[in-house]
Amino acid sequence: MNEGLLGRRVGIALGWAALASLVVLGVLGLVVAPPDAVQGDAQRLMYLHVPAAWLAYLAFGVTAVASALYLWPRTRSVVWDRVAGASAELGVLFTGLTLVLGSLWGRPVWGIWWAWDARLVTTAVLFFLYVGYLALRRIPGAGREKRCAIAALIAFVDVPVVHFSVEWWRTLHQQGTVFNEELSAQIHGKMALALWWSVLAFTLLYVYLLDRRYRLEALDADRDERELERAIAERLAEAEPARVEAGARS
């Protein structure tokens, strides 16, 4: 039985490709890319922090699109609900990773673990919004999928706010290096290579994990259904002899 988004073989190949590209990223980030003139080796955390943040955006974007597709009557399918849930889980994971890695970087470079500036606060809000969304998914009842899809669309409003927070407000966090207003990357060639590679590697990892998580979700639903069927069958089997007995007595 194949209940994944991708074919079984494609999924496995993707897993290996993601692993290999992460190994290459390790070499690029630790050996090929030079240390930063000001920050030294602490700057290398960028090759994890930036792609993690990118994945958070991507994952929540996929959740939003899948939720919209679920809400649209013509495309409504349990598939979209599962994609939305699986992607949101990955988004929460990578938002958490972004926050932790950023904090580890902030201590040696800024001098503090945390700053109450607009970028950091809106990112923390993003994390808790989607933790809330995941909690909402766990609440059963009629219309659960619809409710969650609407919540996912509302939560997505914070994604552009996080991204543009460094432009809209004055923050301690630096502005975008690549996607800045001038759209010119202010980064040295080999560092840029490691950064772009990290985005590629993390994206592969995301697609792989999304497929796996989706598969798990589908298997879970399948198991629930089978358990329900078995429970009904058991109850029927229990009721059957009782009825026969009752019939014999009358």
Added chain:
Amino acid sequence: MKGRAIGAAAVCAVAVVAIVVLGVVLSKNVVYFRTVSEAVEERAGGGGDGRLRLAGEVVPGSITETARGVRFEVTDGEATADVIHRGDPPDLFKEGAPVVCEGRWSESDVFASDRILIKHGSEYEPPDVDSGEKASGDKASA
């Protein structure tokens, strides 16, 4: 159904109030720091009594060590302020470094700082070593 409608309206009302309150609070506090000229101007106008963050560049040649920390000047190109910092400055603190100082104005209009943060820019390049390629000439155009 009527109860639900009232509930939904209540939730919306609370949300609107929360957004307005947040907006008012944020518009005042969302600026993480003040530039030196903003802070100096505010001080000259009689304000700036509370705690604030002052951002600028450390003026080269202005750093002197004191018994309790360092004394230096910080500038944003337009205005300059004297800063007396208590405690050890961070590792990346040096001449020309972009800093954010936390503290308050003393009576003599010297900024008494008790925390220095380094505000890093969005530019990344390797250290300029003689054997390596020129740092500024090899930037990606992506």
